[in-house]
Amino acid sequence: xxxxxxxxxxxxxxxxxxxxxxxxxxxxxxxxxxxxxxxxxxxxxxxxxxxxxxxxxxxxxxxxxxxxxxxxxxxxxxxxxxxxxxxxxxxxxxxxxxxxxxxxxxxxxxxxxxxxxxxxxxxxxxxxxxxxxxxxxxxxxxxxxxxxxxxxxxxxxxxxxxxxxxxxxxxxxxxxxxxxxxxxxxxxxxxxxxxxxxxxxxxxxxxxxxxxxxxxxxxxxxxxxxxxxxxxxxxxxxxxxxxxxxxxxxxxxxxxxxxxxxxxxx
Amino acid sequence: xxxxxxxxxxxxxxxxxxxxxxxxxxxxxxxxxxxxxxxxxxxxxxxxxxxxxxxxxxxxxxxxxxxxxxxxxxxxxxxxxxxxxxxxxxxxxxxxxxxxxxxxxxxxxxxxxxxxxxxxxxxxxxxxxxxxxxxxxxxxxxxxxxxxxxxxxxxxxxxxxxxxxxxxxxxxxxxxxxxxxxxxxxxxxxxxxxxxxxxxxxxxxxxxxxxxxxxxxxxxxxxxxxxxxxxxxxxxxxxxxxxxxxxxxxxxxxxxxxxxxxxxxxxxxxxxxxxxxxxxxxxxxxxxxxxxxxxxxxxxxxxxxxxxxxxxxxxxxxxxx
Numbered sequence: 001x002x003x004x005x006x007x008x009x010x011x012x013x014x015x016x017x018x019x020x021x022x023x024x025x026x027x028x029x030x031x032x033x034x035x036x037x038x039x040x041x042x043x044x045x046x047x048x049x050x051x052x053x054x055x056x057x058x059x060x061x062x063x064x065x066x067x068x069x070x071x072x073x074x075x076x077x078x079x080x081x082x083x084x085x086x087x088x089x090x091x092x093x094x095x096x097x098x099x100x101x102x103x104x105x106x107x108x109x110x111x112x113x114x115x116x117x118x119x120x121x122x123x124x125x126x127x128x129x130x131x132x133x134x135x136x137x138x139x140x141x142x143x144x145x146x147x148x149x150x151x152x153x154x155x156x157x158x159x160x161x162x163x164x165x166x167x168x169x170x171x172x173x174x175x176x177x178x179x180x181x182x183x184x185x186x187x188x189x190x191x192x193x194x195x196x197x198x199x200x201x202x203x204x205x206x207x208x209x210x211x212x213x214x215x216x217x218x219x220x221x222x223x224x225x226x227x228x229x230x231x232x233x234x235x236x237x238x239x240x241x242x243x244x245x246x247x248x249x250x251x252x253x254x255x256x257x258x259x260x261x262x263x264x265x266x
Numbered sequence: 267x268x269x270x271x272x273x274x275x276x277x278x279x280x281x282x283x284x285x286x287x288x289x290x291x292x293x294x295x296x297x298x299x300x301x302x303x304x305x306x307x308x309x310x311x312x313x314x315x316x317x318x319x320x321x322x323x324x325x326x327x328x329x330x331x332x333x334x335x336x337x338x339x340x341x342x343x344x345x346x347x348x349x350x351x352x353x354x355x356x357x358x359x360x361x362x363x364x365x366x367x368x369x370x371x372x373x374x375x376x377x378x379x380x381x382x383x384x385x386x387x388x389x390x391x392x393x394x395x396x397x398x399x400x401x402x403x404x405x406x407x408x409x410x411x412x413x414x415x416x417x418x419x420x421x422x423x424x425x426x427x428x429x430x431x432x433x434x435x436x437x438x439x440x441x442x443x444x445x446x447x448x449x450x451x452x453x454x455x456x457x458x459x460x461x462x463x464x465x466x467x468x469x470x471x472x473x474x475x476x477x478x479x480x481x482x483x484x485x486x487x488x489x490x491x492x493x494x495x496x497x498x499x500x501x502x503x504x505x506x507x508x509x510x511x512x513x514x515x516x517x518x519x520x521x522x523x524x525x526x527x528x529x530x531x532x533x534x535x536x537x538x539x540x541x542x543x544x545x546x547x548x549x550x551x552x553x554x555x556x557x558x559x560x561x562x563x564x565x566x567x568x569x570x571x572x573x574x575x576x577x578x579x580x581x582x583x584x585x586x587x
Contacts, residue, residue: 003389010385014376091372093337094365096357097389259339 004101008109015113022117029065029122036061037133051197055136056224060195062126062135063220069114070155071216073162073192074183077107080166081175093258100254103166104247108159115155139225146232147223153239154215160246161186161211167250170257191217197226211242267473268311268334268441273343275304275329303329305497306343313440314471316463318484318505321494322582327477330494331445334475335365347441361390364434364472368446371426372433373418379429380414383436390437397436404432408462424455431459435466442466444476448483460486481575493581500585512577512584518544518551519568520558529557540565 037058044054052060064071080103083089092099126135138144165182169175187193189203190212196204207213218235221227227235281297282288304326311317321327332338333345336352336359345352352359366372373382387397405411408428413421421429427447434442444463448456464487467474476487484491484505491508493501501508521541528534532554533545544554551569558564 002391003385006385006388010374010377010381013381014374017376086370088370090332090337090367091365091370093356094335094360094363095389096361098357 003097004105007102008105011106011109012113012116015110016117018114019117022114025069025114025118026121029068029118030125033062033065033122033126034133037129041133049198052195052221052226054132056221056226057195057198058133059136059224060220060226062122062129063223064192064216066119066122066126067115067151067216069118070111070151071158071192073158073186073190073215074179075107075111075162076175076179077103077110077162077166080106081169084170084175099258100163100167100251104159104163104250107162107166108155111155111159136224138223140229142229143222143225143232146229146236147219150214150219150222150232150236150239151216153236153243154219157211157239157243157246158215160243160250161215163250164246164253167253167257170254170260186212186215189213190215195221197221211246214239214242267313267348268309268475269344269346270310270330270334271308271344273304273307273330273333273345274302274341275326275333275338276341277301277303302497304333304340304494307494307497307499308343309492309499309502311473311475313473314467315490316467316474316476316488318488318491319475319477319494320479320481320484320491320578321477321500323479325494326497327494328445331443331475331477335363335443336360361437362440364437364439364442366427366430366434366442366444366447368427368444368449371418371430373426373429375418378415378417379410379421382418382429382433383414386433386436392437396438400436400438401432404435407465408432408458424451424458427451427455427459428462431462435472438470439472441473441475444474444478446478447476448478448480456480456483463487481578493578495582495585500581508581509577512580516546516551517570518546518554519570520544520555520564521566521568522558522562522564525558525562527561529561532557 196217222232278298281299333340336356339353350359535543
């Protein structure tokens, strides 16, 4: 266990080295946040959407940009994928750790370190933006606490899903196909492209039973009070169940892959 | 300590001709060829030995090493290391071995070397005192004091390889697998690395299994060699016996101004305008020189002893590899 913990720490510190990437990420975040504020502004001025208030959606937009790295689906770990293609995975197999947990921690640490560098400036700018395009304060103190828990669990769940995708890469010659398909489907069904309350009713129903809305959509809506406290607690319970299911599936796929692994040449 | 019995491993390789038609055909029917990478190999290695495991590219060296380290599952046959089956008991087994693959890196490229070492300490749960002792000893043996605070990405290949060796020895393994450890290194680094490996073997009685294409590695390090080719074991024994059996010939070079006719009864390897290479074989070199002195003006002579590379080449030729 101590090995996994110190690996998490090392990866976290290593991730904090990428400062230029963070600055570039910040610029993109501001651009997207302001653009979406304008789009939703235009949209809401001519329509009333009973499922989500304008205030809630602007808050949603700013939070989404602040925690983008934490919740971004199309996140490939090129080191893991390369180690599969070029056989460096052999080294990992000659170590006394469980490879699934090891890579899981690597991806998780990467997400947290990337988000850590970026979230604060975006939140601050969001708070000082002119009304009504500003990030509002949390609906209530309990909503805020539940938002933090749900956001962290969302990242834990996302890393589990990413591990499944990385494990499937073991079976394919090139990982691009599986990533393109799965991340696009996930982005749509998770509310990453458009918040779930703005999707057609039938799609909303479908997404309710899938794990993807629990990756971030639920968290941002808990923050603004769009999801009330009892529903928020229900969602967090659901997150925990999904985390167990997803991790067991990923673990089994990975074990199957490792049994078949044949590191050739070199 | 290491017991390998009738070890076999077959790889399935997709067979596909070039071109569009052949590629489309694979959608319907796939042809595979089966390559026996390791074919009925048996040997045993005692504690504290240094064994050179050599063979041409694609002979099955790395595959054997990967089965010995528990990375690959053998198709048939058995590997037992100190009574443990490496593949089945992988997590328990790997605590006891160190591995260096010359073509790959086990250090984390974006953090300083010392952080990699500290991480390995936590992974292997090395006792703090033992870790400090091992680290200090290894670092001073290889004179790495100045570079352990540098990120791995900024090290030269020679420096990195030294750090890789330290990384593989921190947890005091009883067996060390070195897969082409000197690949790409310059002469100075090679010598330093060899000296270190020999030192470690003698100090700590670490069993070392070494694969390499550089025969001088083997010459400097190991007394015992196992030669493998096309998956089969060709030779297992001392290096000196291998030399005796396959390397008894000497080569004579004669340099002259002009030579009209080569004397009879001479085994010529190569002739140029002003020099000739002769396989001495069972003849005496003075007889050959005497014959040449009669027909031309000899300017200089050189005698070469067969080196280990030629011996291995002969061995490969003998088995048609």
